[in-house]
Each structure stands twice: as structure tokens, then as C-alpha cells.
Amino acid sequence: MARSSTRPTSRDVAHAAGVSQAAVSLVLGDKWRGRVSEATAERVREAARALDYRPNLAARNLRLGRTRTVLLVVPALTTEFFAGVYTGAARVAAQHGFGVVLYPSPEGIGPARDPFASAQAALDGVLASSMAADALTAIRGDRLPLVMLDSDPTASPGAATVNLDIADGIRQVTDHLLGLGHRRILHLAADVPSWTFEARARELTTRLTTTPGTQLSTARAPISIEGARTATEAALTTPGPRPTAILC
DNA sequence: AGCAATTCCCGAGCAAGCAC
DNA sequence: GTGCTTGCTCGGGAATTGCT
Incomplete structure (x- = not known):
């Protein structure tokens, strides 16, 4: 040797x-x-x-100009939702010979800093969950492919988007509540400016305001048990008819 | 001595080409 | 045509060379 x-x-x-x-x-x-x-x-x-x-992976990456690594950017690690996002992304990536590096952005949903000296040199692509496309400019530059999960498709030019079917979800929820006879509904909403949350609130408003006799109120809370409890108690002790159903 | 420019090196992959 | 080798390539840092 x-x-x-x-x-x-x-x-x-x-x-x-x-x-x-x-x-x-x-x-x-x-x-x-x-x-x-x-x-x-x-x-x-x-x-x-x-x-x-x-x-030697370093030598291979040098020769090929690829790293077979993608960065998953999330705004926080405090929510179990993102653990599921990571697990799913890592599983599918592994099936294709890629690795996933998780990056909880210290800036939350704000503009994310490049976690590497040059992410474009260290990565083959970026996945982002619950972020806005323009918050990823520093990481992505003008070259890295980007897939957005839980993000406004109309505000993510050049990126692929994967989103939940919010309209159908809200339709099922409201049909269920209205079917049970509920007419005064409290929406316990996350106090986070996320596209999904905003789309959900918009869809809920649209569906319930087109149903005569219903009354929709909204309470906003941070994403935490304590925050939700406080907001709910405040909403339920407000003078006037109490809601008969809470949607959160 | 100090600085800039050039060359070399690392490891793996690929196109081109050689020997049979 | 098959089986294999040669020579080059990549980015960035270290080493060397050349010049003032």
C-alpha cells in the first residue's frame, strides 16, 4: 500500500x-x-x-461537482410536524441515494442565513417547509433547485411546491360540524404568518360566511399547549353566546 | 524580505485509445 | 469487439518559483 x-x-x-x-x-x-x-x-x-x-466522499464530490446532499430548512424544531417532514424527506432521499441535512433556521420564517460558506457548493438542492421562497435567497442563490412544502405556490417562482389540500380539508371539517348542528364556531388559529394557516383561515371564512345562520369567531395563539389554553379560556369567557365547537 | 504568480497535489470518474 | 489503461479533469489549499 x-x-x-x-x-x-x-x-x-x-x-x-x-x-x-x-x-x-x-x-x-x-x-x-x-x-x-x-x-x-x-x-x-x-x-x-x-x-x-x-x-473518499470528498474526492468523489470534488470530481463530480455533486454531493448528493439536500438541505431541509424548517423554521423551528419545537413542532412535531417538522419531525415528520424530516423523516419522510430522509426516507425518500435515501431511496435515491441522497442524504438530508436538517437546518432549523435561527431566523424562524424570516430570511434564512446560509449555514455553509457556500451552500451552492455544498448542496445539490434545497427542501423548505413552511418558509417563503424569498426567505431562502441567501441559501439557494440562483442555482440550487428548490422544493417548497407548505408554501404559497404563487409566490415561489421557479420552485416546485407540495401542499396539503386545504380547501378539501376545511370542507370536510365544516360539513362535519354543520352536520352535527353547530352554528357558533371558534377557530383557534396559530399566531404564525404561515401560508397554510392563512389559507386555512381564508377557506374557513369563505365556507362559513356562505352558510346562513353561522357565526365564526377567531382566537389567535402561539403554537404551544399553554398558549392555546390561555387563548381558548379568553375566548370562552368573552361576554355573549359561547361557541359550541372549537376548530384548531 | 515580501509579494504575486504558478505549479502541484489530493481521489475518483470518464472519454479516448491501445493491445489482442 | 473485448478488456483494459492512459491521461485528463474537478476546487482549493499548500508548496514552489519568479520578480521587485
Whole structure:
């Protein structure tokens, strides 16, 4: 081996197998069929096993100009929702040979700083949950592909968007409540300027104001049990007819 | 001595080309 | 045509060279 003090490289594997470094690259990259014999390929694999060879990712990234890494930007880690987003993203990414780096932006939903010296050099793409597209300018630049989850599709030019079917969800919820006879409904809304929350409130207002005899009130609270309890108590102790249903 | 410019190096992948 | 090698490439930092 050329440098016994460092981990083996593809050249070391090549030397051990009696082939060129290029042959090692072809075999271990599974691109050898038709260019390398089965016997030689097996010799290369055996040498790699014997040396406990693992590719140097830094060198691979340097050569290819790709890192097979995407950044998932979320505004906070305090909500379980984002844990689910990360788990799903990581699972699908792994199926495609990509890794996901989670970045809870210290700025919340505001303009996110680049967590690397140059994210464009370190990443192949950006996923963002519950952020605005223009808050990602510093990270994304004009080059990195961007997929937005839970974000206004009309304000994300050049980005793909994945959103919940909010209108249908609200339709099902309101149909259910109205079907049970409820007419005074309290919307316990998150005090966060998120596209999803705003779309939900808008859709709720639209549906209930077009249903005669209904009354919709809104209480805003931070996303926390304590905050929700305080806001709910305040709403329920307000003079006047109490709501018979709470939607949160 | 101090600075700028140039060369080398790292590891892996790929196109082109060689030997049979 | 098959099986394989050669030579080049990538970005950034270290080392070397050249010049004032």
C-alpha cells in the first residue's frame, strides 16, 4: 500500500488487485459490465474487501461537482410536524441515494442565513417547509433547485411546491360540524404568518360566511399547549353566546 | 524580505485509445 | 469487439518559483 498510515484509496485497491485505478472505479461503481471481465471484477471486489476500502466522499464530490446532499430548512424544531417532514424527506432521499441535512433556521420564517460558506457548493438542492421562497435567497442563490412544502405556490417562482389540500380539508371539517348542528364556531388559529394557516383561515371564512345562520369567531395563539389554553379560556369567557365547537 | 504568480497535489470518474 | 489503461479533469489549499 502506498501510504499505510492513511485509509486505502482506489489506487491501493488497484495495486492490490493488479489492475489500474480506472478499473477499480468501473467495478466499484457497477459500470464494469462489457468493459471488465467477471474474473477481474471479482479480484477488485476481493481486494476492496481485504483492504476495507471505502470511497473518499470528498474526492468523489470534488470530481463530480455533486454531493448528493439536500438541505431541509424548517423554521423551528419545537413542532412535531417538522419531525415528520424530516423523516419522510430522509426516507425518500435515501431511496435515491441522497442524504438530508436538517437546518432549523435561527431566523424562524424570516430570511434564512446560509449555514455553509457556500451552500451552492455544498448542496445539490434545497427542501423548505413552511418558509417563503424569498426567505431562502441567501441559501439557494440562483442555482440550487428548490422544493417548497407548505408554501404559497404563487409566490415561489421557479420552485416546485407540495401542499396539503386545504380547501378539501376545511370542507370536510365544516360539513362535519354543520352536520352535527353547530352554528357558533371558534377557530383557534396559530399566531404564525404561515401560508397554510392563512389559507386555512381564508377557506374557513369563505365556507362559513356562505352558510346562513353561522357565526365564526377567531382566537389567535402561539403554537404551544399553554398558549392555546390561555387563548381558548379568553375566548370562552368573552361576554355573549359561547361557541359550541372549537376548530384548531 | 515580501509579494504575486504558478505549479502541484489530493481521489475518483470518464472519454479516448491501445493491445489482442 | 473485448478488456483494459492512459491521461485528463474537478476546487482549493499548500508548496514552489519568479520578480521587485
